[in-house]
Amino acid sequence: MNEEASKDDYYEDELQKEIDGWAKQTMAGCHATLSNVMFDAVFICISTRQLALLIHLKNSFSKIFQAIHVDPKGISWYTNYRAEAVEKEEIENDLTQRLKYWIRKHQTTLRLLNDLQSLYSFPLFLHFCYVGMVLATGAAAVLKGTLTSMEYYFIGMHLLGLSFTLFVICRIGDYIKIQTDEITEGLYGQNYFLLSKKQHALIKNLLTAINQPFVLRVAQAFPLSTETFKSVMTTTYSFFAMFTQMQHKN
Numbered sequence: 001m002n003e004e005a006s007k008d009d010y011y012e013d014e015l016q017k018e019i020d021g022w023a024k025q026t027m028a029g030c031h032a033t034l035s036n037v038m039f040d041a042v043f044i045c046i047s048t049r050q051l052a053l054l055i056h057l058k059n060s061f062s063k064i065f066q067a068i069h070v071d072p073k074g075i076s077w078y079t080n081y082r083a084e085a086v087e088k089e090e091i092e093n094d095l096t097q098r099l100k101y102w103i104r105k106h107q108t109t110l111r112l113l114n115d116l117q118s119l120y121s122f123p124l125f126l127h128f129c130y131v132g133m134v135l136a137t138g139a140a141a142v143l144k145g146t147l148t149s150m151e152y153y154f155i156g157m158h159l160l161g162l163s164f165t166l167f168v169i170c171r172i173g174d175y176i177k178i179q180t181d182e183i184t185e186g187l188y189g190q191n192y193f194l195l196s197k198k199q200h201a202l203i204k205n206l207l208t209a210i211n212q213p214f215v216l217r218v219a220q221a222f223p224l225s226t227e228t229f230k231s232v233m234t235t236t237y238s239f240f241a242m243f244t245q246m247q248h249k250n
Contacts, residue, residue: 039127040165043120047172047216050116053109054179057102062186064098067091070191092196099202106183106206113176113214124169125219128232131162136239143244166229173216173224181213 070076080086080094138159142152184207195203216224222231 039123040169043124043169044165044172046116047169047176050109050113051172051175051179053105053112054176054183057106057109058179058183058185060186061102061184062190064095064102065186065190067095068191068194070194076191076194095195096199096202099199103202103206106210110214113180113216117216121217121220124224125222128166128218128228131166132232132236132239135159135162135233135236136243139240140243163233166232167226170224170226170229173228174226177213177215177223177225180210183210 067079067081068076069079078086078088078091080091138155142155142159187203218224218228222228
């Protein structure tokens with residue numbers, strides 16, 4: 001009787017240990033997944049907002065010069081921003097104010113991009129390291145072949161999700177660089193040569209200030225781009241190969 005009772009106690013203890021283990025693994029997995037999702041979501045929201053501001057600035061830049069016209073005979077004429085024909089002096093002040101307003105908004109956007117760089121530069125490096133290790137160890141666990149079909153499904157979807165969000169983050173860096181590089185395309189085909197000396201000085205200062213595209217950097221060293229994504233995946237594969245070799249030796 002005592003022997004049977006001790007066996008029951010033993011099985012209950014083992015069952016409780018197994019339940020505790022599953023609970024800890026579940027809590028750890030949920031915490032890691034949620035923290036990763038929240039990090040990705042917050043960064044993507046902030047960075048895409050800056051990207052939208054850059055696109056808006058790019059599209060609105062050319063509209064500033066729509067008040068200046070030159071007909072095929074080379075005769076210049078002017079309209080206000082309600083498309084009404086006016087003399088040059090009547091729109092001079094309005095055009096200058098619009099240029100100054102655009103420059104202020106552009107400087108604000110660059111300041112926000114610098115703030116984003118300062119805030120996420122090192123955390124992005126840690127995030128890349130975390131995602132790389134999860135991908136390497138997760139792929140090694142899948143290759144080991146000791147999981148159930150449901151576990152294969154969940155781990156596979158989790159790894160694909162991590163890879164996709166990492167690619168999206170890096171691709172946003174590409175788009176920010178492209179938009180800051182193309183932000184003054186609104187000058188193409190415009191008659192800005194008819195601007196006054198004061199307005200020409202504003203344009204010159206603007207072009208001097210943005211002669212290089214803005215590049216978000218990870219840990220102040222690596223550009224946030226698809227090339228960095230490829231490098232992270234290559235490094236991840238190296239760790240994956242190392243883990244699989246260790247498994248075969250064991």
